[in-house]
Amino acid sequence: MxxxxxxxxxxxxxxxxxxxxxxxxxxxxxxxxxxxxxxxxxxxxxxxxxxxxxxxxxxxxxxxxxxxxxxxxxxxxxxxxxxxxxxxxxxxxxxxxxxxxxxxxxxxxxxxxxxxxxxxxxxxxxxxxxxxxxxxxxxxxxxxxxxxxxxxxxxxxxxxxxxxxxxxxxxxxxxxxxxxxxxxxxxxxxxxxxxxxxxxxxxxxxxxxxxxxxxxxxxxxxxSGFVAWNLVAPMGPALKSSKVALRPVDVKAGEFLTQVPGTATLKLLPGDEGSLSVALETVRSAVTEEQRVRPGLKADVKEEGGAVVLTVHGKAVHASIADEGNNALWGLSGVAARLLMEDNGIAAMLRVLATRFDRDHHGEKLGLVYSDGGLMGTLIVSPTVLRVADGKVSLGVNMRRPQGKDAAAFNASLDHAAERVGQDSGGRVKEGGGRYVGDAxxxxxxxxxxxxxxxxxxxxxxxxxxxxxxxxxxxxxxxxxxxxxxxxxxxxxxxxxxxxxxxxxxxxxxxxxxxxxxxxxxxxxxxxxxxxxxx
Structure with missing residues (x-):
């Protein structure tokens, strides 16, 4: 009693x-x-x-x-x-x-x-x-x-x-x-x-x-186990491209590895034979086209110092609850995929984002996805920090992994994911240093x-x-x-x-x-x- x-x-x-x-x-x-x-x-x-x-x-x-x-x-x-x-x-x-x-x-x-x-x-x-x-x-x-x-x-x-x-x-x-x-x-x-x-x-x-x-x-x-993964690509020189292609010169998103970026920005110069007005219209048209397949996309395009600046707006949240936010890098990579750009490091990294990360919280496109089937759920994968510095483009990726796969097996999965990314980019994008794989x-x-x-x-x-x-x-x-x-x-x-x-x-x-x-x-x-x- x-x-x-x-x-x-x-x-x-x-x-x-x-x-x-x-x-x-x-x-x-x-x-x-x-x-x-x-x-x-x-x-x-x-x-x-x-x-x-x-x-x-x-x-x-x-x-x-x-x-x-x-x-x-x-x-x-x-x-x-x-x-x-x-x-x-x-x-x-x-x-x-x-x-x-x-x-x-x-x-x-x-x-x-x-x-x-x-x-x-x-x-x-x-x-x-x-x-x-x-x-x-x-x-x-x-x-x-x-x-x-x-x-x-x-x-x-x-x-x-x-x-x-x-x-x-x-x-x-x-x-x-x-x-x-x-x-x-x-x-x-x-x-x-x-x-x-x-x-x-x-x-x-x-x-x-x-x-x-x-x-x-x-x-x-x-x-969940904490994972830090980093991808890098040299900025240039650009591979052979059309003379009217837009030239990406800078890209930026995110402030912390553990926060999904709420904004992502791409800076572009007109091609050798293109004008600024045409470049602006081209990027705005790409935004409009992308909004037809991504209705929630919010973006603005403006001229700044002779360059076109594309800014995509999402919803910043902690990386541990990435599926409750809206990663601005997804929208940025979607618009970029519609643009004819010189194939430098920025363009290569944006292709990787579009191919292997866009609208995928769980790493399915990278071949990483797994779940413990119960208490902890499914792996979360979040690209969070994109920068250009010291002649390189880098992408920081934060993951939260459940039990169900040991560190050796998960590291092997990351090795395979890096191979896929390299193939996507013609060998330009590779894994950088600083990999960390924590256990649940x-x-x-x-x-x-x-x-x-x-x-x-x-x-x-x-x-x-x-x-x-x-x-x-x-x-x-x-x-x-x-x-x-x-x-x-x-x-x-x-x-x-x-x-x-x-x-x-x-x-x-x-x-x-x-x-x-x-x-x-x-x-x-x-x-x-x-x-x-x-x-």
Missing amino acids: RLPTATALLCLVPSLALAGADSRCRASRFSAQEMKGASAQQRHAAYVQACALDEVVELTKQLVRFKTVSSEAPPAKSPDIAAMGRFLQKWAKAHGMAYRVVGDNDVFEIAWGEGAPTLGLVFHGDVVPAPVHEWKRPPFEPYVQEGRLFGRGVEDDKGPLASALVALDHARRLGLKPQGKVLVIVGNGEESDWNGMAKYAATEPKPTHVISVDSGYPVVAAQ HVADTSGPLVTTLLDIYKRHKNVPDAKATSVRGGTYARLFPKAVDFGPGFPGEEYTGHAPDESISLESLDLGTRMLAEAIHTLALTPAPVSAKEK
């Missing part, structure tokens, strides 16, 4: 509804003497539900005020990261927990309990940049408005960090003790350089269970960590058919064997972690804190759950 819920147990606390804020949240009101018949876990849950949110909001605000933008200053040189570390050190001491710094401010670790680590809770203390002009109010001056907490880092990842610290402290105040040690592990380079946390994960004792709170619910049990990270979906967290989510959200999920992005969880992500994003809610006016609803912050508190209690304060395999 299921015991009473935390909400029902609140009724067992004498005069709770009539108490003032301070007396209402005295730990003694949630003691075994006051809540007769309630288990330690139920008392902890009732305490967190009644009293944690205000503390979580206030602690999150304090953390957000530290401008910990790691891309502007690495941990070793960031005064704000150092200041946040001193703040966490004081917090830990005031709340009966140990604190240490690993590396040169690379990782902050707060520990509660003694012995071998049983539970690791992983977060990051750094944040992405927050250009002030994009925000309605200063990004590092957090505030609450209309039921939401605003500020850079409230969702990614300082709000979740505050939830963990408050949930742990509520258990400590009740006199509860963990079986082994609970670690709160705060990396400070997640948005820039993972080396510090990678070294920590490789060299420090491994907790029995590791939970990162930096992705979504119900439970993120798998992350997959947890044990039937093990005690995933099943425990799924059970918690199902009950709190009343979603009995919830299942473990995967993401194509990456969090620190992938650095720890069998680690998972548990929050903070709920299905159906907009994620604002990297956006202007980042915010999180107080309702979500509260529920996330309560679910994390139950996870802490189940996995670290009571005997470890046993999986069916271990019975």
Whole structure:
């Protein structure tokens, strides 16, 4: 028989509804003497539900005020990261927990309990940049408005960090003790350089269970492998072409390997016997023709310094969700395929884009496509950065690969894809350096960590058919064997972690804190759950 819920147990606390804020949240009101018949876990849950949110909001605000933008200053040189570390050190001491710094401010670790680590809770203390002009109010001056907490880092990842610290402290105040040690592990380079946390994960004792709170619910049990691939071609000299052909002189798309480009631009000069006006009309006609087979194509053509500039507009999204955006390189290559151009390196690369990438999210045209058939889905392939520099044209390609094919087999597939590209371009386009093929990270979906967290989510959200999920992005969880992500994003809610006016609803912050508190209690304060395999 299921015991009473935390909400029902609140009724067992004498005069709770009539108490003032301070007396209402005295730990003694949630003691075994006051809540007769309630288990330690139920008392902890009732305490967190009644009293944690205000503390979580206030602690999150304090953390957000530290401008910990790691891309502007690495941990070793960031005064704000150092200041946040001193703040966490004081917090830990005031709340009966140990604190240490690993590396040169690379990782902050707060520990509660003694012995071998049983539970690791992983977060990051750094944040992405927050250009002030994009925000309605200063990004590092957090505030609450209309039921939401605003500020850079409230969702990614300082709000979740505050939830963990408050949930742990509520258990400590009740006199509860963990079986082994609970670690709160705060990396400070997640948005820039993972080396510090990678070294920590490789060299420090491994907790029995590791939970990162930096992705979504119900439970993120798998992350795609990250792949970087680069194609290059020499700019010239141009192969033999018609004298009236357009001469491509520059091309540009994308800013980051991990972002699908929202715009792509091609610069063309009239041929030796052509005029600028004819060149403009030729390119505009090609756009019109392409729009007949690509109705959503948005492009503009203009004259600039004696050249024709074609700009194609798409929708920029993170490369991990490329199929939710609109790659501007696809449209650019489609229009270019309709133009008679001198066959230099730019023209060759655009042909490769049209032949092997256009309207193909999964690498079918490259011969790369595969799927794990279940949890992780199908390979994602995104050409993202196109540039001309140092006499070469380069195309950066980002892929997110599922389990189901080992690194050796996938590398062999890339070798074959490079051969195809070379054949398409008459040997002009070849693979460049810097190939990187990462492996997928997959947890044990039937093990005690995933099943425990799924059970918690199902009950709190009343979603009995919830299942473990995967993401194509990456969090620190992938650095720890069998680690998972548990929050903070709920299905159906907009994620604002990297956006202007980042915010999180107080309702979500509260529920996330309560679910994390139950996870802490189940996995670290009571005997470890046993999986069916271990019975």
